[in-house]
Amino acid sequence: MLKEAGFRIRYANFGRDPELRPSLDKYAALIVLGGPMNSDQIDTYPNLISELEIIREAVSRDMSVLGICLGAQLLAKALGGTVSRNATREIGWYDVSLTDLGAADPVLSVFAKTQQVFQWHEDGIGLPPDAVHLARSPASLVQAFRYGKHAYGFQFHLEADRLLIERWLTVANNQDVLVEEQGRIDPQQIRSRTVQSIAALQELSQATFSRWIDRFELAPRRWILPSR
Numbered sequence: 001m002l003k004e005a006g007f008r009i010r011y012a013n014f015g016r017d018p019e020l021r022p023s024l025d026k027y028a029a030l031i032v033l034g035g036p037m038n039s040d041q042i043d044t045y046p047n048l049i050s051e052l053e054i055i056r057e058a059v060s061r062d063m064s065v066l067g068i069c070l071g072a073q074l075l076a077k078a079l080g081g082t083v084s085r086n087a088t089r090e091i092g093w094y095d096v097s098l099t100d101l102g103a104a105d106p107v108l109s110v111f112a113k114t115q116q117v118f119q120w121h122e123d124g125i126g127l128p129p130d131a132v133h134l135a136r137s138p139a140s141l142v143q144a145f146r147y148g149k150h151a152y153g154f155q156f157h158l159e160a161d162r163l164l165i166e167r168w169l170t171v172a173n174n175q176d177v178l179v180e181e182q183g184r185i186d187p188q189q190i191r192s193r194t195v196q197s198i199a200a201l202q203e204l205s206q207a208t209f210s211r212w213i214d215r216f217e218l219a220p221r222r223w224i225l226p227s228r
Helices: 047-060 070-078 162-170 172-180 187-214
Strands: 029-032 064-068 082-098 114-126 132-136 144-147 151-154
Touching: 029 047, 029 070, 047 064, 047 070, 064 070, 070 082, 070 114, 070 144, 070 151, 082 172, 082 187, 114 187, 162 172, 162 187
Parallel strands: 029 064, 064 151
Antiparallel strands: 082 114, 082 132, 132 144, 144 151
């Protein structure tokens, strides 16, 4: 979608190059994706410190920012919010509910008031100061938030397609979690639900990400971060 809108993409893979420190100059937006680690594992993944610094720089420039899952948690921490373990993991298809502010948000207002999405996370977000609470679920109070006009954090995975979900269900790194969740989370039920629900998710993804891209403002902007 970004390429179709005329943007070039640079993908920074910290797993391959943990010392990487991308420059934000000449970029319109920053997207921070998920990962198998937790946001506090800086001893094992020192690149998380770099990611927090890059996020804070992007927000201070008032760039368009999108954090997904771990990326949303890092965005929250960069803005003075908190991240902690939820009582239960959300793995599979779950409903999220928009807040009143979420229903009026220029990006998330494409959601139904209660919307089914795909999830894979065990940590939850404590809302940063001055952030706008957009969506919640019973297991995660903060499923989506906005900071200012241009920074969004989503706990859920609108970007997931059927192949990616199958990869997450079968990759070796996720098997210990699925074993721990036997009796509560059934991979085969997730597969069956995916067949039924993936088309609607991809339609929702297209509508949501289109609105986020349409809000890019390419002139330089500045936003003052809250003191911590």
